[in-house]
Amino acid sequence: MTTPVLEARNVTMRFGGLTAVRSVDFTVNSGEIVGLIGPNGAGKTTFFNCLTGLYVPTEGTVSYKGTVLPPKPHLVTQAGIARTFQNIRLFANMTVLENVLVGRHTRTKEGLWSALLRGPGFKKAEKASEERAMELLEFIGLEAKRDHLARNLPYGEQRKLEIARALASEPGLLLLDEPTAGMNPQETRATEELVFAIRDKGIAVLLIEHDMRFVFNLSDRVAVLVQGEKLVEGTSDVVQADERVIAAYLGEPFDGDPGAAEAAEVDAAEAQSTTGTKGEAQ
Ligand SMILES: Nc1ncnc2c1ncn2[C@@H]1O[C@H](COP(=O)(O)OP(=O)(O)OP(=O)(O)O)[C@@H](O)[C@H]1O
Known part of the structure; x- marks a missing residue:
């Protein structure tokens, strides 16, 4: 049974x-991956900011x-909504592990004094936090880089x-x-693959994307925002074929075969890099 995880009702934001x-009006149900698309300036990030308490909706x-969530980012995170940003916001001079540990602070019950005095309660909580952070690094495939500084990671790994x-x-719900x-x-x-794996862990996902192949491949449902208003919402097939979406955003019908061209390109690149690796090992 699907139950609503996120419900936005009549959200308006004026500057x-x-x-x-x-x-x-917008809903994300448990177990869903939902895409939010639309032209530049359509209001997608502003809407995200309203969902996460960064903006107080008008x-x-x-x-x-x-x-109902109070519009305060830390309370929204505590309630169960996490997000990433359009521009990477890592602590560049902290290690990979430390960056994940920072993300755990809303889940750590130990208070300031306990942390300062580093009492037994704090040490136990710290160990549990570190174990959980390592599990997450394994999940995303960065466990071997736990002690690397975030700024030294390649771009794709920084995003991961x-x-x-x-x-953490x-x-x-992950935005x-x-x-x-x-x-x-x-x-x-x-x-x-990572987004599917996250959904399979029981976390609903809402994503803003300009890469149409990616979003139509992944999403159970897609909503289209144009000039701040929700124009259309439906399955990838319905949205891709909608005349209004084509006119306002896509420009031409999407070729209906999401992922095929990209898959061929990736396979070619992977074949090349596998050959390269074997060459080095010999
Ligand atoms: N803090 C702000 N103050 C004033 N206007 C803003 C503010 N944030 C966004 N806007 C305006 O609101 C509109 C929607 O912007 P927003 O960044 O939400 O669009 P977007 O759909 O996320 O665009 P993009 O795909 O380019 O990231 C734009 O006209 C933008 O200039």
């Missing part, structure tokens, strides 16, 4: 005279599992680390703002 998001409410840090708050921006096709395919 002075500009209405960036207008009366948007009108409307956001509920998580039936409870952001996701691990978001997962043990969310029930991804353009997770494949700047990625090559191999990294994009790996991210696709």
